Amino acid sequence: MKVKLTDALAARVVLPVGVKDAVVWDADIVGFGLRIRPGGKTWILCYRPAGTGRSANTKKMKLATLSAVAKVADARKLALIALGQIARGADPLGDRAQHRAKERARLGELLDRYDANLERRQYVNRKSVMSALRGRLAALLSRDVTTITGAEYAKIIEGIRAKGLAGAADMFRTLCRAFLTWCVSDAKVLAVNPLAGHRKERATRADKVSKVMKGRALSDAELLRIWRAADPRTTIGRLIRFLILTGCRRGEGAGVTWQMVDEVTGVLDLPAIFTKQGRGHKAPIAPQLRAILDLCERDARSELVFPSVKTGRAMNGWTKLVDGMRKASGVDFGLHDLRRTFRTGLSKLGIDADTAEISIGHAREDLEAIYNRDDAIPKLRFAFAAWADHVTALDAGSHELSAAA
Secondary structure (H helix, E strand, O other), X not given: OEEOOOHHHHHHOOOOOOOOOEEEEEOOOOOEEEEEEXXXXXXXXXXXXXXXXXXXXXXXXXXXXXXOOOOHHHHHHHHHHHHHHHHOOOOHHHHHXXXXXXXXXXXXXXXXXXXXXXXXXXXXXXXXXXXXXXXXXXHHOOOEHHHOOHHHHHHHHHHHHHOOOHHHHHHHHHHHHHHHHHHHHOOOOOOOOOOOOOOOOOOOHHHHHHHHHOOOOOOHHHHHHHHHHOOOOOHHHHHHHHHHHHOOOHHHHHHOEHHHEEOOOOEEEEOHHHOOOOOOEEEEOOHHHHHHHHHOOOOOOOOEOOOOOOOOOOOOOHHHHHHHHHHHHOOOOOHHXXXXXHHHHHHHOOOOHHHHHHHOOOOOHHHHHHHHOOOOHHHHXXXXXXXXXXXXXXXXXXXXXXHHO
16 A cells, blocks of 8 residues: 555554565655564665666665664655665665675685584684684785685795795695685685695605604603603693693693593593594593592683683693793603604504504594494503503603612
8 A cells, every 4th residue: 555654654553463564655755665574664665777677576675674764754865865876777785785795705704604614513623723714814804705816825825835834834725725615615605716726835855854854752761851841730741741641632631621531431531523533532541640630620610621720721822831841851842742652652562553543543444343342442441551651660760760879
């Protein structure tokens, strides 16, 4: 129906019984009206884009809600402005759709959506992945992703490599390619991956030698010095000893909670969502590890076994923490070297390769059946106890030599 819309009419008009959508059209301006729905009232304009003719479908454009624009006169002004734009060839709804599409294609917006996607999939390293992407791509966040070229991404990668951070450059390239693949397959804002043709830099002979030398298994003497420097009265000291005794990754140790400590079976049970390999991991608690856990006080702020003293959350600032441990021990090492040392040490102690691999959470397809049935637990318990005894013997032997001297 068409009536002369007034403020009073707009305020009192309601939906007829059984009707979910109705429009009161204005008698003064063609196509202008008040739409009434159960959720509220909205000023709308019904129009055809200029030059399309009467055969074209009409479009209904929202001007404003009644709560935002209460006066009919003000709503009419909005309608007249829009009609003027349409007469000059504009298509307000089409422009809005293009703006929304452009906004959804903005790199910063896409990274937020990618972050939500990783969180929904419970991706273990989501925070570190997103931190790397947002940090490296900071200068491009406001750009439409469709306008960013492969050369621009490559320039960022080469810039990282130029700083002598070849590993960081390769990691960013991998993370960025995965994100851009998601933009193609899931977000569907790209037709092709701009980094699809950007291959990893071929390693030279020097690179291969450097890679072999990077990361190592520590000698018994070095391990002992680190063990001694890791003061069990401190949280970082207890965490370092935990990593030595379990071979866990840094993030696994920092994120372990009391719920993962199974007191009944005497096993540290890391769930699948928590571990890098996504299979879960069981680490039997040897007496030496039990002693470390007994020194850990419960923090009312969190369920973490090794929480940050300052925040109660997971530890961070690893560079500073590890540098302090290097100085205290006099050993140049990385935290992953403790994991390599654990694995190498098991082999030196005569632990079979399959059990040693399962001990650090590696589960090949041919080991899955054994691992899933938990038949490996007795072997794992023996392996962890043997390694813990070895570390204890090193410490005791050093004390005896010092006493004899």
